[in-house]
Amino acid sequence: MIKAMGYAAHHAFTGLKPLAFERDEAGAGEVEIEVLFCGVCHSDIHQVKNEWSNTVYPCMPGHEIVGRVTSVGHGVTRHAVGDLVGVGCMIDSCRSCAPCQAREENYCEGPNSWLATYNGPMVPRAMAPTGRNMYLADNTYGGYSTVIVVKEDFVLKIPDGLRPEIAAPILCAGVTTYSPMKHWGVKAGDHVGIIGFGGLGDMAIKLAKVMGADVTVFTTSEDKFGDARAIGARPVLESDKDALQGLANSFDFMLSTIPEKHDINPFIPLLKRDRTLVVVGALEPLAPVNNMAQAVHRKSVAGSLIGSIAETQEVLDFCAQHGIGPDIQVIAMQTINDAYRDIEKGKSRYRYVIDMASLKQEMGAAAADAMQV
Incomplete structure (x- = not known):
């Protein structure tokens, strides 16, 4: 023993x-x-x-x-x-x-x-x-x-080029955000929306940027705007209804990283037709979804759970290759x-x-x- x-x-x-x-x-x-x-x-x-x-x-x-x-x-x-x-x-x-x-x-x-x-x-x-x-x-x-x-x-x-303390959060926060972006095919030129700017949101922004996406992050904290811009994201307050209305039908993919029960309804209208909003941060029941907002443009709300062992190795190597980390x-x-x-x-x-x-x-x-x- x-x-x-x-x-x-x-x-x-x-x-x-x-x-x-x-x-x-x-x-x-x-x-x-x-x-x-x-x-x-x-x-x-x-x-x-x-x-x-x-x-x-x-x-x-x-x-x-x-x-x-x-x-x-x-x-x-x-x-x-x-x-x-x-x-x-x-x-x-x-x-x-x-x-x-x-x-x-x-x-x-x-x-x-x-x-x-x-x-x-x-x-x-x-x-x-x-x-x-x-x-x-x-x-x-x-x-x-x-x-x-x-x-x-x-x-x-753990690949060469990743400090051990930097690599640690990639094993959950990294793969949890990488896996859905890979599955739903985020690519260069896409407009990606990240809902929530914490541990997962930080990694999601960096991964999406390296994939070539244009990234907007939605946050409740205006004091995080500088951090968002520093890593290449456009910050928007979740409570700014005018800003949200101006982004209607503009996102190719959205990822909610908020780690507790929240309302995703304000964000569904921001998706383009046939696009998907994926929830990864919360594992409890969310507020009911207004299906009218989904149905009128065939939008989808989906879930994703961490990532596979292969994807975890993949995202570790990806971060080392591109020099990114939390x-x-x-x-x-x-x-x-x-x-x-x-x-x-x-x-x-x-x-x-x-x-x-x-x-x-x-x-x-x-x-x-x-x-x-």
């Missing part, structure tokens, strides 16, 4: 606190990874607070993980000790359903869907059909920890509860990334204190 430390929540109403625990050593086809950096996603906050009503406690978040391989199990060929690697939102899937066979594990139709990097199976074991292969994990602990063990084919290679603020593990409050208030610019050296120092200090007792 591997002795580890992480930060976890034990209830929906408490903050994250240190938790000592153990992980199994790398078995056949698995790699052990020393965690160096882990991004902080808004979904971590939703999960810790049980806002999706599916949290398993203790809840140790973290699915934007970059680290160094320290050990490999029997038969591992894709990764070697010393490699810089990443782990995103998934650490396994059923591997046999149609989506998995098509290398779209993020849409796994197996009995438990895909296995989340933290918070265990996507569907509780008791709800799965009997007689099917079940995951061994009732709960999984994520990247807010010193070490993680993952099956090698769910581990990504704007980040590196923080110590011990300040995570303050970071959560800042994110909820819209103060982060634009992704917090935890430096796990701070957690290892805490673990070392705790061990030293124990020896003196």
